Amino acid sequence: MLKHIIEKRLPLFVEFFSAFVRYSSYVREVFVALLLILLVGAVLLWRLESLNFGDAVYFTMITGLTIGYGDITPETALGKLVSVAIGLVGMVFVGLIIAIATRALNDTAKRHFDLEQDV
Secondary structure (H helix, E strand, O other), X not given: OHHHHHHHHHHHHHHHHHHHHHXXXXXXXXXXXXXXXXXXXXXXXXHHOOOOHHHHHHHHHHHHOOOOOOOOOOOOHHHHHHHHHHHHHXXXXXXXXXXXXXXXXXXXXXXXXXXXHHO
């Protein structure tokens, strides 16, 4: 079992990860811009909701990744509006990551399918 994982699956993962990094580099500026927007959201929540900065960043990441535990909630109307904006930006961020992973997985699978057809 371990031999199969090392010989067959690990090279596939390395190829997928390499493709993922390559495609991610094409949209690096978009990633940075989205992360900066999320950081601005955290700063706004820190000031608007009287949270400590760590809690504001935590809330922003949990909301942006669409997890939403509910342990921290905004109380002010402006804080709620910022939270909605964070959620929308987070959906774009997560969607972009999923799109890149899908493309990398598709390329990896297609290449290995073509290699199997040639054998």
